[in-house]
Amino acid sequence: MAKGCRAGELLLRALREESSRLPPDSKTEAEEVLNRGPGAVVSFRVLRDLHDALRKRGSHQYLHELLEGSDIHLPAVEIPQRNPELVARLEKIKAKLANEEYKQMTKNINCQESQHGTLAELSRQVRPVKAMVVTVFNFFVTVAAAFACTYIGSQYIFTETASRVLSAVIVASLVGLAELYVLVRTMEGVLGEL
Structure with missing residues (x-):
């Protein structure tokens, strides 16, 4: 799930101008983002605080205009390693099910009938x-x-x-x-x- 966005030039400019009006937590995070420059990840909390500061000041710049040139930051999904015992057990179950399915498909086949059954099949x-x-x-x-x-x-x-x-x-x-x-x-x- 997205937790922030990668900052573009417009967003960085707005953060420079409004960083003094942000709450203390957001202010420190905004300063870190400004130090890293373009492409730094800005949390949605800082974006909300920035938007509130702009609205209080009476700015006519909307949030979607600030985010122009920015990208949503999607953190990498960590896939946990599978338990080797579980994998081995699943393989045994799959083999057993495949064997049962094979037996089900071949249960009505008789080798002796297949040699002498051609005339009976032709008759049918x-x-x-x-x-x-x-x-x-x-x-x-x-x-x-x-x-x-x-x-x-x-x-x-x-x-x-x-x-x-x-x-x-x-x-x-x-x-x-x-x-x-x-x-x-x-x-x-x-x-x-x-």
Whole structure:
């Protein structure tokens, strides 16, 4: 946390002019800062006292104007050394956790299955494709059967071939739409399993 700022020229000039009006503690610190020159660290307490002295005197110079050319002083953070026993204990815990994670990942792997499991894996992968092919084939067979049945059955109602074909196309289209709905739902389910 910042405790002061590095003095710039404007701040040093203001400290020279107002050092006699500062409280005793701030006055001694201001004299030390003036002896060190530019870049010396001025505490915020001295800055507050300087600002109060300027306001009492009726100066129109604001604090931010005084700090122009100055930098905030951030003291170096001291990182404590770690306890070697603690570091060794943490390393043991990390190794133990890594070993448990490895065992968790490899618990369902069996070396004997990996040599003979290729056909079983292939069967699992082919099963959804087979279901999709059968569903598409079923769609075409159903539409063709609906057309044929309607065409043959409509000979008792219509005598003209055009009327029979038109009624067969209408019925086959309706059955095709219904089958298409079932086909899409089936494929959606099969693709959801992958």
